[in-house]
């Protein structure tokens with residue numbers, strides 16, 4: 415399969431700022447990556463309702479672009495050339511809307527998984543976004559920077575640790591760290607959403623009464639994450655903490671009527687969250 419076509423998926427206006435998502439392509443994953451250990455009979459019902467197969471998943475990868483206050487900010491950078499042949503085309507997607515890599519003033523990471531951070535470096539291991547300042551949550555940086563992580567993370571994720579460390583070393587001199595609740599730009603605050611990774615961060619963008627949450631992978635899909643936010647997912651490093659985080663974020667999205675921007679949510683990843691008895695639904699006006 416070739417690269418997904420470059421395109422701008424969706425955008426919304428927040429005050430004078432514009433928030434868009436641009437496609438980095440998609441991933442191909444075995445269903446067990448998420449569904450392993452979930453109750454199969456109930457799972458089958460959720461997946462049937464969502465029209466999602468059990469055995470194979472092809473989630474989109476939606477990089478958020480924020481243009482406002484003189485800044486051009488990317489939230490995550492996609493997979494780059496080395497992760498999967500179906501992903502790694504964020505620069506083509508940006509080019510399609512007239513944004514060049516050198517125009518990016520800041521890169522902010524939700525977390526350091528391959529599909530979010532490996533796109534930092536090109537085929538020659540040079541930084542793609544040469545003029546950018548990089549920003550990452552302190553706990554996320556500390557976890558992946560720790561030389562022991564590769565030995566403690568488990569065999570299945572050891573390559574993630576090696577890949578993250580190599581890329582963080584490449585930007586060590588341009589990195590700024592931030593903590594939970596910190597306003598990293600005017601109107602944009604970091605929201606700790608730990609569990610998918612030890613220091614995963616989401617971001618609340620606020621303009622007057624309008625707000626949006628860049629959730630990263632804290633809400634990682636449009637099916638089980640909303641229908642059964644409390645179910646433990648094999649895709650989360652700390653499944654119990656991730657489930658608690660997911661439930662809290664879903665509740666907050668509904669209570670505060672926030673727009674949701676999810677990295678792996680469909681059709682560009684922008685939508686709303688609705689409460690449905692004891693679960694939630696992801697709603698898109700498309």
Ligand SMILES: [Zn+2]
Nearest residue numbers: 527529631677
């Ligand atoms: Zn991801």
